[in-house]
Amino acid sequence: MRIVVDRSRCEGHGLCEGAAPELLHLDDDGELVLDNEEITGPDAARAHAAVRVCPVAALRTE
Numbered sequence: 001m002r003i004v005v006d007r008s009r010c011e012g013h014g015l016c017e018g019a020a021p022e023l024l025h026l027d028d029d030g031e032l033v034l035d036n037e038e039i040t041g042p043d044a045a046r047a048h049a050a051v052r053v054c055p056v057a058a059l060r061t062e
């Protein structure tokens, strides 16, 4: 599994980072950076939490 971000929707509020700081973070410019391309094990639950918490539905898992 991996997280995919729709950058046209992302507004950089960082709620997803709060839900899954091991998997993604905002850089100094407020750009979302995905830290883990292939997500397995307990990180999968964190990935789903990050998707759910995004207020503009910019994230999905594949």
Ligand code: SF4
Residues within 6 Å of the ligand: 005, 009, 010, 011, 012, 013, 014, 015, 016, 017, 032, 053, 054, 055, 056, 057, 058, 059
């Ligand atoms: S919560 Fe959604 S809008 Fe906010 S930084 Fe994450 S992906 Fe972007």
